[in-house]
Amino acid sequence: MQSSSLLGELVVVALKATTREQDPFCVFRVNEIMKRTKTDYGGGSYPIWDDQVNIPIRHGPYQMRVQVFNKDMSPNHLMGEAVIDLSKVMREKEHDGYFPLMCRGQPSGEIYLELTFYLAVREQWKRI
Secondary structure: OOOHHHHEEEEEEEEEEOOOOEEEEEEEEOOOEEEEEOOOOOOOOOHHHHEEEEEEEOOOOOEEEEEEEEOOOOEEEEEEEEEEHHHHHHHHHHEEEEEEEEEOEEEEEEEEEEEEEEOOOOOHHOOO
């Protein structure tokens, strides 16, 4: 991809969550980019990661898929997921809060994320 298509960078800090499993970690996907947090070994039902990932944002759907997995299971067991609309954080530059997690159509906890968007070139944002 050309660097001129870079709109900005999304900084995601996964702070904590409420889940049902041990040893969780998070995976974040925006279009073709995937990043993951460290595993909170022994985190149990209230994991704390305080881990940051940086995701380049290019033109395309402005959504982020969040998945929480249990590292103890083989293969890694999906504990919950959410799809987050990024338009608010791209407009306001910051958006922190709890996001509900679902698994097989049922609530499975929530995750607290700090989202910050840094614009690469202001002129590109005007075209959106």
